[in-house]
Amino acid sequence: MVLAVKNAIQRGVGRRRQDATSMRALEACLVVFWEKGEDFIGKVNPQKPARVRPSSPHSTFLRVRERGRRRKCSGQLRREAKRRKERRGRNEMRVSTVVNTYPLSNYTFGTKEPKMEKDTSVADRLARMKVNYMKEGIRTSVEAILLVQEHNHPHILLLQIGNTFCKLPGGRLKPGENEIEGLKRKLSSKLAANSPAHLPNWQIGECVATWWRPNFETVMYPYCPPHITKPKECKKLFLVHLSEREYFAVPKNLKLLAVPLFELYDNVQRYGPVISTIPQQLSRFQFNMVNT
Template sequence: MTTVTEEARHTTIVPPVSGSFSACQQETIRLYPVTNYTFGSKEAQPEEDPSVAARLQRMQDQYEKYGMRRTCEGILVCHEHGHPHILMLQIANSFFKLPGDYLQPGEDEIEGFTSRLEERLAPIPGTYSPDQHVSEWNIGDCLAQWWRPNFETFTYPFIPPHVSRPKECKKIYLINLPKHKVLSVPKNMKLLAVPLFELYDNPARYGGQLAAIPQYLSRYNFEFVDENDVVIARSPGLGH
């Protein structure tokens, strides 16, 4: 008598085709390989404040003059081996952050955010020719909002009930990367391509905001293309 293992039994079962499960789905995002992008360097951009305490004190001084700080950061997505990777900055080999920064008082949100991205990652004018794809920033959906209730390091993805005047609002946007782009990184920073599986459930290394990026992106379907613009994979790959 032959004993059929549980694994073998399941492999012989052909399940019926499931019904459609893609109602109200967000648009499919096309991701290009990380090798499509050119990475250069430029002069260092030191942090404005020597310590966290100094940064919070400056935030308080500005709050008294201009009100709540507005900050915008971007999620730049590419792929490697058919899995989404996030381009993020590493500072001093331990601190990770998304490209972006706070807006100036009275500055338009999208124009100001575009300027911060240019300051952080745009190549030095004249160092690349136009045919090297020095393209504009395509700012997509706002994926999350984080709030700082007080002049402290704690932030929340909601405004606590007892807080009527938050001190900072940080918006996190999806940046739709083109097929090619030149990115120049300040010499005191590194630009790393971090896979989603590394970020997921890893706040000890990346902090709560960055560890939540896989949840932000779970609303989208992705298609991955190679250097020749041929679709090589899809995620989640169901119902298409």
């Protein structure tokens, strides 16, 4: 009898089969086994016989149906959460691609003490970069794209050194310095007045481009070449949203130019590869020309 019950349990429980036939066979064997007064599991109190809960096909169907309903509800919740996340992302993208540009005449320009360059030539700059690389590692620099509009066309503010060389306002970050805070510090150093009352409200926006310098050379790429494991510089360009009216103080040895996008486009000989590709990088934005 013990062997029969064990075989029934192995058939019904060991195989994990939940069909009605195996459950009824197991119940019948347990009833017979209880009548014989034998217990292969342990000593059972005869005053409180063990109760075997019958399992019918209907109860099994209800359990399966409830399990399926729960899975369906959880699936619907996951899909609804995914749709909400996608809608939120589309709304954020729609908002972030609109850039308000104000007339150049809205801004006031003054001067301040000269800000001398640390290097007198490109060779000196590369040599200083090599020395700093040996001390601090890769050079991280940030530059700002400041947009204004003239004749309903976007213009970018560039700093001119001498008669030919132009650059975006910005510079090198300190080791461990945050990119946003570092760019604000550099913009204030280059274009803000010494008075705290005239400090511009720098609203740093999206990073529109990343450039890499593989070696101690003037050539930079908008990607890091795969064979370069230790690039020498990483430069990031951020779009800065200007307020409707601001005051800029330009060092006396520099000039602040408003250059239209059509002049920058593909003009590598005049502005270099970083600045001349800004029109392509800004093509995904929608410019809102505000005339006030």
